[in-house]
Amino acid sequence: MIVRIMGEGQVRLDDSHLTDLDKLDDELLEEMENGDGPAFRRTLHALLQEVRTLGTPLPDDALEPSDLILPSPDATLDEVRAMLSDEGLIPG
Numbered sequence: 345m346i347v348r349i350m351g352e353g354q355v356r357l358d359d360s361h362l363t364d365l366d367k368l369d370d371e372l373l374e375e376m377e378n379g380d381g382p383a384f385r386r387t388l389h390a391l392l393q394e395v396r397t398l399g400t401p402l403p404d405d406a407l408e409p410s411d412l413i414l415p416s417p418d419a420t421l422d423e424v425r426a427m428l429s430d431e432g433l434i435p436g
Contacts, residue, residue, distance in 0.1 A: 353401060353402065355396065356402060373428070384421050
């Protein structure tokens with residue numbers, strides 16, 4: 345699967361990692377619902393770091409269709425709310 349981190353690029357990630365990423369996504373949703381900005385920021389950074397760690401970056405000149413699009417590390421709580429559907433960032 346190809347994951348795009350907005351403002352950074354694309355990463356190839358094995359589908360087997362989705363379960364672990366979904367846990368962080370669930371935490372992120374809960375923190376957004378509670379309006380907990382500091383916890384949201386920590387979890388967003390943890391989610392992005394997990395994708396970076398588990399995935400393999402694609403070359404900057406590669407442009408593959410993205411299966412998932414994640415917000416940039418500096419995205420605000422309101423910007424991420426606007427990106428979300430009821431399922432969160434990681435479809436479960």
